[in-house]
Amino acid sequence: MGFRLNVTGGSDQIALDEKSIKNVVFDSESPADSNARATDFGISMKIWGKMIYKQGGEGSDATLELSKWSVVPSEKADCYRSAVVEVVSAGQVVRKYEVPNAFIMEYSEEMDDETGVGTFYLHVKQKKDENDKMKIDGGYAL
Amino acid sequence: MAFTVKIEGPETFEISKECVKSVKVTTDIPLDSNARTKDVGATMVVKGKILTAVGGDPFDSTRKLALWSVVPAEKADSYRKVTAEYVAAGIMERKYCFPNAFVVDYKEDYGDEEGIGTFTLVIKQKKDKISTVSVEGGYAV
Numbered sequence: 228m229g230f231r232l233n234v235t236g237g238s239d240q241i242a243l244d245e246k247s248i249k250n251v252v253f254d255s256e257s258p259a260d261s262n263a264r265a266t267d268f269g270i271s272m273k274i275w276g277k278m279i280y281k282q283g284g285e286g287s288d289a290t291l292e293l294s295k296w297s298v299v300p301s302e303k304a305d306c307y308r309s310a311v312v313e314v315v316s317a318g319q320v321v322r323k324y325e326v327p328n329a330f331i332m333e334y335s336e337e338m339d340d341e342t343g344v345g346t347f348y349l350h351v352k353q354k355k356d357e358n359d360k361m362k363i364d365g366g367y368a369l
Numbered sequence: 370m371a372f373t374v375k376i377e378g379p380e381t382f383e384i385s386k387e388c389v390k391s392v393k394v395t396t397d398i399p400l401d402s403n404a405r406t407k408d409v410g411a412t413m414v415v416k417g418k419i420l421t422a423v424g425g426d427p428f429d430s431t432r433k434l435a436l437w438s439v440v441p442a443e444k445a446d447s448y449r450k451v452t453a454e455y456v457a458a459g460i461m462e463r464k465y466c467f468p469n470a471f472v473v474d475y476k477e478d479y480g481d482e483e484g485i486g487t488f489t490l491v492i493k494q495k496k497d498k499i500s501t502v503s504v505e506g507g508y509a510v
Contacts, residue, residue, distance in 0.1 A: 228421075228479055228480070228481060228483070228484055228485070228486070229481065230479065230481070245481065248481070249480065249481050250478075250479065250480045250481070251478075251479045251480075252476060252477065252478050252479070253435065253476065253477040253478075254474070254475070254476045254477075255435070255438035255439055255472065255474070255475040255476075256473075256474050256475075256476075257472070257473055257474065258473075259473055259474070259491075261471075261473060261493070262410070262493075262495070262496035262497075263442075263471060263495050263496065263497075264442040264447040264448065264471035264472070264495075265442060265473075266441065266442040266443070268439075268442075270439060314479055314486065316421040316484070317421045317422075317423050319421055319422060319423075319428075321419065321421050321428075321486065322419075322432065322435070322477070322486075358439065358441065359439075359441060361439050363432060363435045363436055363439065364432075365428070365432050366422070366428035366432055
């Protein structure tokens with residue numbers, strides 16, 4: 228099972244693929260104490276992966292762009308970007324999540340002197356008032 | 370021992386026994402009640418697998434769960450009828466029915482090691498319709 232992430236809407240497109248992404252979680256959450264369907268529900272995507280550095284410094288490392296996105300202040304338009312996550316398995320797209328107005332909730336990077344590769348954790352959420360723009364597709368051949 | 374979960378709304382779909390791994394049904398009552406409460410809730414937690422279709426088979430219907438989980442509260446189809454059946458050795462052991470269920474939480478989880486995804490669906494019966502929840506069982510299928 229491989230995962231691909233594509234983020235557009237910033238100065239540079241961010242693309243990560245199955246070489247670096249390890250885990251993906253999609254979550255649609257509303258308050259657990261609701262007595263009826265809540266209007267107040269959030270849609271989030273969490274992604275864990277490896278920070279693959281470019282050999283010989285050619286091109287930019289996509290996680291560097293993620294890191295830069297995570298520090299964009301809220302006054303700037305490009306703090307909201309479009310994120311597309313695809314789950315690919317056996318030549319088929321099992322899921323394609325489109326989060327058109329995603330903002331960063333959490334971003335962290337971790338490195339040490341033993342593993343040889345760093346890991347990142349990205350948590351994005353769809354802007355709540357734009358929840359209806361979220362698209363969930365899948366079940367077709369690649 | 371197998372579970373099937375059927376969801377009836379604008380379209381009816383079934384989460385097959387290949388997908389459903391566990392079903393948990395709880396009745397929620399405030400722990401500080403001094404007498405039988407009026408404030409009873411019913412929750413169902415369904416966990417299962419997200420399978421990839423191979424060999425031209427149709428895809429599993431878990432994607433429809435994801436779509437249901439993002440239906441806004443203003444729409445009528447945010448409430449659907451959910452039936453969970455638990456069959457063991459030819460006997461319908463339990464059949465739970467939530468006629469006006471809504472999604473509280475829905476999660477899909479994937480890793481690059483497992484080869485399949487997993488989902489967790491948490492639904493509740495609309496609280497004022499609690500009397501319509503039905504539990505049956507103990508008959509041959």
